[in-house]
Amino acid sequence: MTGVFDNEFDLVKAFEKVKASGVQIEEVYTPYPIHEILEGMGKKTRITHAAFFYGLFGALAVLGGMYYAAVISWPLNFGGKPFNTFPSFLVVTIVATILIITLATLFTFSARAQIFPGKAAKIADPRATDNKFVIVINSETPEFEATSLEKLLKENGASEVY
Amino acid sequence: MTEERFVAPKNLKYFTYALITIGVISFAIGFFTDPQRTWANYLLNNFYFVSLAIGAAFFISIQYIAQAGWSAAFKRIPEAMAAYIPFAAVFFLILLIGVHSLYEWSHQETLATDRLIQHKAPFLNTPFLAVRLVIFFSLWILLTKLMRQTSLKEDIEGGLAHFHRSEKLSKIFIFIVAVSFSVFAIDMLMSLEVHWFSTLFAAKTFISAFLHGSAIITLIVILLHRNGHLNMLNRSHLHDFTRYMFMLAIVWGYFTFAQFMLIWYGNIPEETAFYVHRWHSPYQFLFYASIVLNWLIPFLLLMPRKTSRSKLAMIPVIVLLMIGYYIELYYEIWPATVHDAKFGLLEIGTFLGYAGLFSLVVINYLGKANLVPVKHPYLEESMQHHF
Numbered sequence: 061m062t063g064v065f066d067n068e069f070d071l072v073k074a075f076e077k078v079k080a081s082g083v084q085i086e087e088v089y090t091p092y093p094i095h096e097i098l099e100g101m102g103k104k105t106r107i108t109h110a111a112f113f114y115g116l117f118g119a120l121a122v123l124g125g126m127y128y129a130a131v132i133s134w135p136l137n138f139g140g141k142p143f144n145t146f147p148s149f150l151v152v153t154i155v156a157t158i159l160i161i162t163l164a165t166l167f168t169f170s171a172r173a174q175i176f177p178g179k180a181a182k183i184a185d186p187r188a189t190d191n192k193f194v195i196v197i198n199s200e201t202p203e204f205e206a207t208s209l210e211k212l213l214k215e216n217g218a219s220e221v222y
Numbered sequence: 223m224t225e226e227r228f229v230a231p232k233n234l235k236y237f238t239y240a241l242i243t244i245g246v247i248s249f250a251i252g253f254f255t256d257p258q259r260t261w262a263n264y265l266l267n268n269f270y271f272v273s274l275a276i277g278a279a280f281f282i283s284i285q286y287i288a289q290a291g292w293s294a295a296f297k298r299i300p301e302a303m304a305a306y307i308p309f310a311a312v313f314f315l316i317l318l319i320g321v322h323s324l325y326e327w328s329h330q331e332t333l334a335t336d337r338l339i340q341h342k343a344p345f346l347n348t349p350f351l352a353v354r355l356v357i358f359f360s361l362w363i364l365l366t367k368l369m370r371q372t373s374l375k376e377d378i379e380g381g382l383a384h385f386h387r388s389e390k391l392s393k394i395f396i397f398i399v400a401v402s403f404s405v406f407a408i409d410m411l412m413s414l415e416v417h418w419f420s421t422l423f424a425a426k427t428f429i430s431a432f433l434h435g436s437a438i439i440t441l442i443v444i445l446l447h448r449n450g451h452l453n454m455l456n457r458s459h460l461h462d463f464t465r466y467m468f469m470l471a472i473v474w475g476y477f478t479f480a481q482f483m484l485i486w487y488g489n490i491p492e493e494t495a496f497y498v499h500r501w502h503s504p505y506q507f508l509f510y511a512s513i514v515l516n517w518l519i520p521f522l523l524l525m526p527r528k529t530s531r532s533k534l535a536m537i538p539v540i541v542l543l544m545i546g547y548y549i550e551l552y553y554e555i556w557p558a559t560v561h562d563a564k565f566g567l568l569e570i571g572t573f574l575g576y577a578g579l580f581s582l583v584v585i586n587y588l589g590k591a592n593l594v595p596v597k598h599p600y601l602e603e604s605m606q607h608h609f
Binding site: 147 | 479482
């Protein structure tokens with residue numbers, strides 16, 4: 061079931077009510093992030109942890125790679141500097157680590173969300189990409205009951221329910 | 223919003239008096255036994271606390287220019303810290319007496335033989351230094367006083383006019399402070415090693431002032447909250463304070479590393495001299511300690527969302543940052559003046575004295591006005607701040 065709202069306040073009100081009734085909310089589409097919805101959906105992301113470990117791995121890999129190239133595999137003397145010119149390695153490490161984090165996190169996110177270029181978009185209601193606030197409710201849960209839920213959404217300011 | 227007044231507990235005031243007494247006694251004994259080392263202490267502590275005040279004043283300006291809403295309720299704390307600048311002005315003028323104990327360029331006999339010092343003499347001479355100090359401090363005092371007055375007037379009259387005026391003053395202040403604090407850092411710290419120069423030094427010192435100023439603002443806010451003031455403080459505010467420390471710690475690390483790396487890689491004798499003199503036992507340790515305390519620990523500890531909004535994690539980081547700034551200045555000043563890494567009761571006593579004085583000034587100025595700017599246009603947004 062899909063409910064369409066005209067403004068944020070009605071949506072949040074209805075959202076709280078639906079949640080209290082025990083029906084599972086599939087997804088909420090809003091033109092901008094809303095704190096109550098973000099917290100209310102209760103979805104935790106672990107992508108920040110993934111990003112941190114990509115960064116750690118990236119930094120060590122880049123440093124290790126440069127150490128191998130400059131010290132072990134092909135040592136060259138530049139102006140009497142030690143082979144392991146650690147401070148100058150750091151610049152490359154910072155930049156390369158940022159690139160590794162960005163790309164690896166992007167790919168992880170795409171894989172988890174099953175998004176790829178050219179995928180046909182699944183849009184609950186075309187107006188959700190415009191100025192409407194759309195709430196999508198899972199109709200397979202045992203608490204789901206179409207008539208009462210439709211009434212509840214309508215009462216809380218939904219301009220349309222289908 | 224009801225008015226809220228900060229009344230300093232009697233014990234706290236007596237405590238600051240005790241600290242000031244310790245400082246005065248340390249200086250008195252120090253000037254008799256080891257004047258040069260005492261002057262070095264005098265310079266370090268003066269610079270330490272004036273940086274905090276300038277950092278705080280800069281913090282207010284940034285809030286106005288960015289029209290930041292979240293910090294409106296706390297702006298009296300940086301204001302009270304900026305009130306220390308006039309006291310610092312007096313101390314820095316007294317420092318002119320000790321110029322010979324600190325700055326090599328002020329010695330007539332080296333000036334007579336050293337070509338490089340002769341070349342720099344038109345800028346680095348005691349009368350011109352005095353003139354610069356007077357100009358810088360009068361500008362800083364004038365602008366911070368004007369901003370404070372506008373803020374106090376707003377408390378009574380309300381309206382948007384005072385906000386716009388504060389914003390205008392802030393815009394002037396950041397330009398003036400960018401130039402004047404840079405030259406001030408060059409005069410006071412970089413010219414200790416008169417043959418050495420680094421174009422990044424002033425910027426690094428300024429970032430340091432902003433970083434540690436923000437840390438002290440946070441510390442005072444948390445302490446006030448503990449004692450039953452500023453009840454609106456929530457985790458989102460704490461997170462925003464942490465963001466300042468976290469972001470500035472990264473910038474600090476960037477500037478410090480950039481200065482070191484370019485000098486190390488370029489390997490030009492007149493530039494490397496600075497680090498060569500500091501590449502033996504105690505100072506080499508302090509070099510790493512400064513990086514760990516000022517960058518690594520804030521960077522790692524303040525990164526997770528949980529710790530970045532918890533006072534339990536923030537207070538230790540702030541204390542370490544305070545120690546880190548002392549080490550940073552010690553690392554710059556001591557090898558150029560005292561040479562041996564002496565650290566004892568003199569250093570501890572003088573630092574405690576200044577800490578006491580700074581706290582006393584902040585306490586007094588916090589008590590002089592409403593603790594919360596009751597008619598600040600962004601106050602409501604600040605109270606409701608949440609993300």
